[in-house]
Amino acid sequence: GESVGLHLPTLSVQEGDNSIINCAYSNSASDYFIWYKQESGKGPQFIIDIRSNMDKRQGQRVTVLLNKTVKHLSLQIAATQPGDSAVYFCAEEQAWAAGNKLTFGGGTRVLVKP
């Protein structure tokens, strides 16, 4: 079936370096993608989103890149901080009549080393 997945399950990053988290998706009909951050013992929190008619979107210290040709999504975190340690999920929105139904990938754990 069609799914959203991630290349790297764990990413260790030195504090201050940039982080890049990758995600592959297979449903070409998806038109909306979101990155969520999940800290230990908490629910996922929205980070940034992007529509399929865009290639890049920037937020505060984060940038999402979308390559529709190869169905690839990435999240870049600039100047990674200890508070960025968490599991990051990409999610895609399936086109359907009502509701924002998201399909989540398996997650990448980011560990920030001091």
Place this chain on the structure above:
Amino acid sequence: NAGVTQTPKFRILKIGQSMTLQCAQDMNHNYMYWYRQDPGMGLKLIYYSVGAGITDKGEVPNGYNVSRSTTEDFPLRLELAAPSQTSVYFCASSYPSGQTGFANTGELFFGEGSRLTVL
């Protein structure tokens, strides 16, 4: 606003027991969802609702039931608990796309989760 509130946070059940996970949101969101998250995995959609009185199955609905009698509440019922239902359950809510005035409105607001163990 309290956001999305889930109770209980932790629960241990014996096989065959029943229980209800409660979820309430105070953001006047039309859409509500129940996801489960198994260890080291992503979230899978169990049930969702686009408004009071309307519910529909997600990816993994077997063994669960839901109801949506009010906009605020979306309880998840487990009738005959099985070990396979050991998981962390997350409730979420959102605005329907287009209602917030922003271009992209698919953001889901999640609760803190309910950890369920079935022994």
